[in-house]
Amino acid sequence: MVSADFQIEDDEGGLVLHLSGDWTTAGLGRTTRRLATALKDRTPTRLDLNEMGRFDTAGALSLVQASAEVLPAAVWAARPEAGRIYAMVERLERESVEPRKRADAFTRSFAKVGRGIEDIGHEAVMSLAFLGRLMVAAGAALSNPGRIRWPAWFSQAERSGLDALPIIATTNFFVGAVIAFLGADLLTQFGAGVFTVQLIGVSVLREFAVVITAVLLAGRSASSFAAEIGAMRMNQEIDAMQVMGVNPFQALVIPRLAAMLLMLPILTFVGMVSGLFGGMLVTWAQLDLGPAFFIQRIADTPDVGRHMGVAMIKAPVFAIVVAAIGCRQGMSVEGDVESLGRRVTAAVVQAIFAIILLDAVFALIFLELNW
Structure with a gap:
């Protein structure tokens, strides 16, 4: 396994990102953080994948999070299977919903009281329904002692x-x-x-x-x-x-x-x-x-x-x-x-x-x- 690495070049055609090594879960290490710092909200216009080894969803997630925009499909022409992995991870990352922010302690306390009152009301309704069915069953038992x-x-x-x-x-x-x-x-x-x-x-x-x-x-x-x-x-x-x-x-x-x-x-x-x-x-x-x-x-x-x-x-x-x-x-x-x-x-x-x-x-x- 070769650790993942990269180089960035600026030419007349735009920003070129050279990827090397294995861009996998085991090979990334601190490369993700370094890549995000090096790009600084920029997006490569071309990828050089000649020296890149294996590529999985962890490597794709690193590129998605480091790039300011989505990498076009054309840059993955040399490695179409890697392009498909990148497209899948990018779509899932875009569609994922951010976790809901937890309310403060004061709001949570009132919410707990409200849920408790709701539970009490629900229990009261269910108890009345049970009491009604019990009265009907008791009346049926008294009217038909043989059963x-x-x-x-x-x-x-x-x-x-x-x-x-x-x-x-x-x-x-x-x-x-x-x-x-x-x-x-x-x-x-x-x-x-x-x-x-x-x-x-x-x-x-x-x-x-x-x-x-x-x-x-x-x-x-x-x-x-x-x-x-x-x-x-x-x-x-x-x-x-x-x-x-x-x-x-x-x-x-x-x-x-x-x-x-x-x-x-x-x-x-x-x-x-x-x-x-x-x-x-x-x-x-x-x-x-x-x-x-x-x-x-x-x-x-x-x-x-x-x-x-x-x-x-x-x-x-x-x-x-x-x-x-x-x-x-x-x-x-x-x-x-x-x-x-x-x-x-x-x-x-x-x-x-x-x-x-x-x-x-x-x-x-x-x-x-x-x-």
Whole structure:
């Protein structure tokens, strides 16, 4: 391989460019920069190619960038194959679009906010469309009980409900214990340690049991629903169901919704019992208040049934939210794994956010109702 080189001569006919060596990617080296400096926006009128060896697109690009104007086809008469390469590179270079200038950081920040608002609007529209289809499917299931897929209902109830019993019971047990520790420590300072029992009863029965249970199911079941349905969309199984005349909402969404409606109140009750049990053990150990006294104080708590009823009213609403968000995100999965991961994450985040928001709304409503 001979390194590329050149010489420039001025004669009466114009500028003559003598090329020598191999004008290839490996042979150019710094020749491109030297050629651009030597020409200085001038264009050769004649090429001397007698000493030029090999010629490829890198050499053609060097000539295109160094010359002020396009080299005419006549100058390539001695090497027509090199002329064709030059013409192709020159056309591509002329037609290439300059990269768009990147906006400044301030503009990019506003653009990101705008895209976020657009995404929120799109998600709201898609959620309303999903809600409409869900209501139609639920109405069809209730009007035709004989077409209900009972095995799918019981299977989902077992997977999303019964299998979650250990984690629900354990978590609520420790939440009740923590409330008891804090209540015993604070109320004892004011000589009102006995009221720790009422604090545990009201907080666990009214708020913590149902909220903790719903949040755990949001992380456990909503993500599972989104992943299962999303994987089926990626494998085009849902499209195959539609081709066979099977309604995906009837086969996939309604069983999961029914399972959550059935199991979340049951799991909430289990959470109540576990939370009270954890609080009872702590008050027994810290305040020397025995189980019989604890149970009697819980029973004597004013409106204890009403507090439990408030939680049971919230439970079905939270169940619908968790199931609907998980299935809606699963139905929105596209054909790649990245989309599946985004939708599973969105299912968990949106479900937890919706639970906290609805709990605040319920608190305001029951406050106005004096419940």
